[in-house]
Amino acid sequence: MDTDVVIAGAGPNGLLLAAELRLAGVRPIVLERLTERSTEQRANGLVGQVVRALDRRGLAEPLGSEPGGPVPRPEYIFAAMRLALQLIDNNPVYILPSPQAKIEAVLEERALELGAELRRGHELADFTQDDDGVTVEVAGPDGTYSLRARFLVGADGGHSRTRKLAGIDFPGVTHDATVSRGGHASIPAEYIDPATGVLRIPGYGDVPPFMHHRSDRGLFAYAPFPGRQPLVHTSEWDEPDTDEMTFSELQESVDRVLGVHLPLIQESPFVRRNVGGNTRIAERFRAGRVLLVGDAAHVHSAMGGPGLNLGLQDVLNLGWKLAAEVQGWAPEGLLDTYESERRPVGERVVMQTQAQSALVAPGPEVTALRAMFAELLTEPATVQHIADLISGADIRYFDGRHPLIGRAVPDLTVDGVRLAEILRSGRPVLLDLLDGSPYASHTNDHVDLVTGSSDRQVAMLIRPDGYIAWAADDANADGLEDALDKWFQGRVLTKATT
Ligand SMILES: Cc1cc2nc3c(=O)[nH]c(=O)nc-3n(C[C@H](O)[C@H](O)[C@H](O)COP(=O)(O)OP(=O)(O)OC[C@H]3O[C@@H](n4cnc5c(N)ncnc54)[C@H](O)[C@@H]3O)c2cc1C
Known part of the structure; x- marks a missing residue:
């Protein structure tokens, strides 16, 4: 190989x-x-x-x-x-x-x-x-x-x-009705509320920045990213222009969507037109x-x-x-x-x-x-x-007796260290935060044991992707050995060295 x-x-x-x-x-x-x-x-x-x-x-x-x-x-x-x-x-x-x-x-x-x-x-x-x-x-x-x-x-x-x-x-499907246009453009200060950043567009109304905004004629968005070029974006349901995309095409599209003229200031040559899409x-x-x-x-x-x-x-x-x-x-x-x-x-x-x-x-x-x-x-x-x-917080890959099983790990700190930092090695972890660490003897060659104290009393077998293979709130739960078998191979369980 x-x-x-x-x-x-x-x-x-x-x-x-x-x-x-x-x-x-x-x-x-x-x-x-x-x-x-x-x-x-x-x-x-x-x-x-x-x-x-x-x-x-x-x-x-x-x-x-x-x-x-x-x-x-x-x-x-x-x-x-x-x-x-x-x-x-x-x-x-x-x-x-x-x-x-x-x-x-x-x-x-x-x-x-x-x-x-x-x-x-x-x-x-x-x-x-x-x-x-x-x-x-x-x-x-x-x-x-x-x-x-x-x-x-x-x-x-x-x-x-x-x-x-x-x-x-x-x-799947190909939709060809939508025409999206975008470009690097800013909007003159007189149209922007200095306190909130909201666009105040005479004859149309208020449009918050960064949010897509729908009118009866299409979508408009203005995203003034700090430290990079601001973006203006529209989507309409019309026949696309077939010529090369230009900044004035973007300006005309903005005016059509809003139904009033909102002047744009071109900030770079970047303009884009996308027609349709696939699902x-x-x-x-x-x-x-x-x-x-x-x-x-x-x-x-x-x-x-x-x-x-x-x-x-x-x-x-x-x-x-x-x-x-x-x-x-x-x-x-x-x-x-x-x-x-x-x-x-x-x-x-x-x-x-x-x-x-x-x-x-x-x-x-x-x-x-x-x-x-x-x-x-x-x-x-x-x-x-x-x-x-x-x-994607509703992802539950599989059910189990404990409500955490199949879900992504919660945010915890263990002895003052964030769990997210503990998991950075990408290895499976048996995390035992229960009094006396009752599950600490159950681990195998593929699984790291972590014990310690936290404000949540829980034990969890955590996969490398951060999803919970098994969990317990007390010392008498079963299923840990099965979970180790299922996800990390049924090796002879060895005494952990902590
Ligand atoms: C306009 C737009 C805005 C988007 N906005 C967002 C957003 O805000 N947030 C978000 O999460 N996602 C967004 N997405 C989606 C996101 O860009 C894609 O989901 C992402 O790029 C997919 O990554 P990928 O690695 O799967 O594929 P790609 O990024 O497409 O990378 C594939 C790579 O494979 C290479 N390649 C292709 N064929 C071969 C070959 N035969 N041999 C070797 N190399 C090859 C290509 O050159 C390319 O570098 C947006 C997409 C678009 C188009």
Whole structure:
């Protein structure tokens, strides 16, 4: 074998997967067809539980998170409606504003620091697989060559060649009615309330910054990001212009959506027009020794920014399972739980982004539906439901006797140290915070034992992706040995050395 795993694509998902595999001691080679990191304007930030997940790898702070750990935001949007998150007790909506280019730079640095090999200008051209591995044909700068690996992961985006070559269908829908336009533009100061930043548009009304805003004619958003170029964005349901996109096309679109003239000041040559979009999920996430992550596995509307919340958590789910398989200690069926756990999450993202698209569409019926929905969003229970849905906080991979089982770890401190920091090694952890640490003798070679005191009396078996395999509130719970068997192989349990 030339390497353990070939990853096609050095986008955010391929890069995080490389880092995860290295953390687990597995050798990945990342193939990237571009010779330099992309500067394409895509994500403007990370939204949801992915921020906590990256904090569990020490990657949230380099992306701008508060040093004491990420803090949820007091408000966000759903279908261009305000989500008043201050109304709810358990706010799960964490947001890290950061351009995708920076996210990729941080992930690349981490992957390389951990020893991953990244080959830029090398494109996955073809592959074959057999019982022992995958042979990948690579088109590199000096010609074509082969690489032999145990597994291949397609992190090569929505048009994934890996997916196509694996013969995996990509069913779903293509919508061609929406035309989105964007560009770097600011708005003259006289239109902005200096205290709140709210746009005061004569003849139209107030529009808060950063939030999508719907009129009967389309969507408008103004995002004055601190320290970077402000963005103006519109979406309309019209025939696209076929000429090259221009700044005046953006200006005209803004004026159409608002129904009044709002002057824009061009801040850079960057303008973009996107027509339509796709909502699709791969029919399988695995074909033998080939797996798909991120956009290669699913694409959907970017409304609300769910793409990286979904993709990066695919990767955290897959990384340790794939490493266990490569290292030969994976319990039977472990790798297949990647798809059984992540497909339903992808389906919920498809559901909620399609619902948002329907709720911002034009027409008086939609306006009425929105008015009703806005009433529902004054109810804390509804806000909690939507917040859990869009952030991925409602993920429960599997049930168990304890309510924490199958869920992501809560925020705790153990002897003054945040649990997120304790989990950064990416190893499974048996955390026993109960008096006398009654479960401390139950561990095995793959699991680290952590004891200590915290204001929550609990014991938890935590998977490397931060999800809880088993939990107990007292010393007499059963199920720990079964959980160790199920997730970390049924080795002879050894006395822990603490
Ligand atoms: C306009 C826009 C705004 C968005 N905003 C947000 C947002 O705010 N928040 C959010 O979370 N998400 C957002 N997204 C979605 C997010 O950008 C994607 O989900 C994310 O880029 C997917 O990452 P990926 O690594 O799966 O694929 P990609 O980022 O597409 O990376 C795939 C990589 O594979 C390489 N590649 C392709 N084929 C091959 C091959 N054969 N061999 C080798 N390399 C190959 C490509 O060059 C590319 O570098 C937005 C998307 C768009 C388009």
